[in-house]
Amino acid sequence: MKIVGVTACPTGIAHTYMAQAGLEKECKKRGFTVKIETQGSMGSENELSEQEIREADVVILAVDITIEGQDRFDNKLVLEVNVGKAVTHPEQVIDQAIKLVESNK
């Protein structure tokens, strides 16, 4: 399973990065390839490349605000959740993402 995602919270200093860490940790635990872009108060960091997005099975957006470059994911399977969910229950978010992928096979 290949997962990419974007995290973004209003202040862009804490939640954004905690959500990134949560998702990455959970994916690594399950042996998934993962890359999470953060759109915090420093702008976009760890940016997703076109190829990474193309190869991903599913896109997780853990966002409370409107993000830059949403159109990159127009033709992808997208799971959108609140930032808080990815901070407190990343395992549930990944479960949801897997379910989404399986129901679209």
Add this chain to the structure above:
Amino acid sequence: MKNFFKDVRKHLLSGVSYMMPMVVAGGVILAISLLSAESTSKGMVPHGEIMQFLNTLGKAGLGMMIPVFAAYIAYSIAGRPGLAPGFLLGFVANNSVIISSREVKTGFLGALVLGLAVGYFVKWMKGIKVSTTIRSIMPILIIPIASVLVIGLAYYFLIGIPISYLMNGITTLMGNLQGGSKYLFAAVIGIFGELDFGGPVTKSVSMFTLALINEGNYFPNGLFRITVAVPPIGILISTIIAKNKYTQEERNDAKAAGILGFFGITEGAIPFAVKDWKTVMPSSIIGCIAGSIIGAIGNVTVPVPHGGLIVLPVVGNKLWFVVAIISGSMVTALMLKLLKKDVVQEELLVEDQKIN
């Protein structure tokens, strides 16, 4: 409908996130310029030319915050074409205009409504099917002019006066807080300020106190900015005074949380709240109420939208601010000591083995 409100919330938070740095820069520089100011009948007058210049810089930041807020709400809804009309209407909301020979200034609330209105209007306009010749002049000519005229006139004829009444009502109410109602208000800020440790509820409280900063009332923000630091610092203290209630890993996490709390970031408390919300949440709320009420006794004011001890240089009634944060944190720590169960011995053993 639920989705619509969820979207609106997202757009408002986007506006706030772009506005934040503007207010921080403006607020801090303004506060610096007033450090050596003389109090005169015309209000605070900065001392010397350079301070006067800093004063201008700071006021520019605060003056820009409202237009930026409106613009990026509209941007979040409609994309790029929303920006210009959002800036323009936000600027109007933040300045006095005459409507039916009454002076109307709607500030933060007006910018919020106008930003949403013009955002959705522009989004609707973008969807209109037009011939290719007109299509090319839509974004450069038709959308900016039509959206500003339509929403601007709606402001004049319909929504301007009611919003200004509402805004004046809130401002007057907040300005006249005294005695019992003042402490009740402080308690409410304490309850909701960090209810979800920096999540949506916190951000709503933050928007409310920001709106009042724009009206020149720094007191509600002062109380809120005390509560920001209380939960994480409280947790840090509790790991020191009640070591047996935490695992080694938690004690390390608490140090990081405490440092975050010092910098006015509550989120460090989240991992603790997630693991054991039944004890962490009530402890945090009671500590926040205590801190907020002590802040109210000392009339603490904070002119910038950030909290924790890091903003101390610009705080009004500094000593009370520090006392409020420390006492609130102590209350949280003692509550935690009281409520939390000891860590089960086995877990400790396993950890000891790991360490060895």
